[in-house]
Amino acid sequence: MSSFSDLPSLIPFHLNFFSYKQLQKTVAHFGSLKTALQATQADWQNAKIVGDKQVDGLFDDALEKRIDETLEWGQGSGQELLAIGADEFPDMLKKIDDPPVLLSARGSVSLLNDPQLAIVGSRHASRQGVNTAKDFAHFLSDQGLGIVSGLALGIDTAAHEGGLLGIGKTVAVVATGLDRIYPAANKALAHQIVEEGAMVSEFPLGTKPLAYNFPKRNRIISGLSVGTLVIEAAVQSGSLITAKTALDQGREVFAVPGSINNPQAKGCHQLIKQGAKLVESGQDVLEELVSVLGIDWTAEREKDQSLSEGASGDSNTSPKNGILRYMEYEPVGLDELVVLSKMPVYEIQSQLTMLELSGEIEAMSAGRWRRIR
Numbered sequence: 326m327s328s329f330s331d332l333p334s335l336i337p338f339h340l341n342f343f344s345y346k347q348l349q350k351t352v353a354h355f356g357s358l359k360t361a362l363q364a365t366q367a368d369w370q371n372a373k374i375v376g377d378k379q380v381d382g383l384f385d386d387a388l389e390k391r392i393d394e395t396l397e398w399g400q401g402s403g404q405e406l407l408a409i410g411a412d413e414f415p416d417m418l419k420k421i422d423d424p425p426v427l428l429s430a431r432g433s434v435s436l437l438n439d440p441q442l443a444i445v446g447s448r449h450a451s452r453q454g455v456n457t458a459k460d461f462a463h464f465l466s467d468q469g470l471g472i473v474s475g476l477a478l479g480i481d482t483a484a485h486e487g488g489l490l491g492i493g494k495t496v497a498v499v500a501t502g503l504d505r506i507y508p509a510a511n512k513a514l515a516h517q518i519v520e521e522g523a524m525v526s527e528f529p530l531g532t533k534p535l536a537y538n539f540p541k542r543n544r545i546i547s548g549l550s551v552g553t554l555v556i557e558a559a560v561q562s563g564s565l566i567t568a569k570t571a572l573d574q575g576r577e578v579f580a581v582p583g584s585i586n587n588p589q590a591k592g593c594h595q596l597i598k599q600g601a602k603l604v605e606s607g608q609d610v611l612e613e614l615v616s617v618l619g620i621d622w623t624a625e626r627e628k629d630q631s632l633s634e635g636a637s638g639d640s641n642t643s644p645k646n647g648i649l650r651y652m653e654y655e656p657v658g659l660d661e662l663v664v665l666s667k668m669p670v671y672e673i674q675s676q677l678t679m680l681e682l683s684g685e686i687e688a689m690s691a692g693r694w695r696r697i698r
Contacts, residue, residue, distance in 0.1 A: 330411050332406055336396065336406075343375065346423070415438055427527065429525065436494055441550040442610065444553075445556075446480025448477050451589060454583070455479065457670055458484050461606075464491075466495070467492060471495065502528050552617070554604070559592050560591050580597050580602070649680060657694060
């Protein structure tokens with residue numbers, strides 16, 4: 326990859342959407358990227374490495390101006406261009422089959438080489454799903470994991486917000502040029518991520534939010550991460566594409582179960598049926614990642630449990646002696662249960678799932694539950 330570290334030679338290919346494999350073929354055929362840029366249009370057409378549109382782009386009169394604009398952007402404060410051949414390029418991303426050839430980055434670039442966990446899910450998440458995502462992200466960020474997501478509304482937004490609350494911070498991978506923020510509703514969040522975390526894109530400056538770029542972006546979300554956690558996702562969704570990509574990349578996949586009556590939980594249930602690890606808390610995720618990261622959180626968990634039991638004076642946290650005592654035969658919502666029990670959202674959801682499976686409670690509409698025995 327060292328032959329791909331020269332930015333002035335790499336940027337023309339980046340601007341014409343050359344893939345990593347196409348770059349490899351280019352170097353194999355011409356000897357180097359610099360030599361390839363000196364070849365004639367006829368040489369390129371005879372080489373048959375890429376299609377006519379990409380060849381035409383290399384000889385476009387406007388290309389030189391775009392190269393200068395890109396290089397100038399990379400010299401701006403808090404902005405950087407990371408070539409795939411550069412030492413600072415994220416190691417995890419170098420290991421996937423189709424890594425981006427160039428990343429634009431804003432914020433703390435060093436975060437990109439920290440251990441990361443991707444958290445993705447529905448743009449139309451329930452309040453319960455949003456709270457779960459934020460709780461998981463906050464807890465895992467507090468353990469030092471960076472939280473990677475896609476800056477979309479719903480679960481992505483909650484994941485970024487939770488990640489910013491911890492020490493691991495958060496990385497947003499976007500499907501536009503970094504001179505744009507999409508969606509506009511997340512403009513303030515994007516600025517906070519740049520200040521405290523990092524934002525990256527493989528797309529050239531000026532790239533609009535085009536639908537076909539989002540699935541392509543997803544491979545970077547999973548590629549930066551040791552694992553991907555899915556919280557609320559429909560069966561046909563971008564989140565499941567990210568999960569499948571993570572599996573293809575040899576990364577861990579986790580899913581949070583939900584109510585059988587929630588269509589946004591069906592994608593997670595499908596993932597679990599297909600072998601994704603069912604998790605009910607951030608601690609579950611950490612324990613699964615012990616072998617990957619070489620870190621043992623068991624002692625920390627025992628310490629946390631001891632402190633919790635000492636504070637409550639009650640070591641019995643089973644559902645029947647936990648959340649069930651706050652439930653009656655009239656429907657109750659998650660927010661009310663949080664206020665009544667003072668328990669974390671992820672713990673409440675875990676107990677609700679167990680109680681529903683055991684037939685103690687039933688799920689109602691609008692994210693409510695009621696006791697049935």
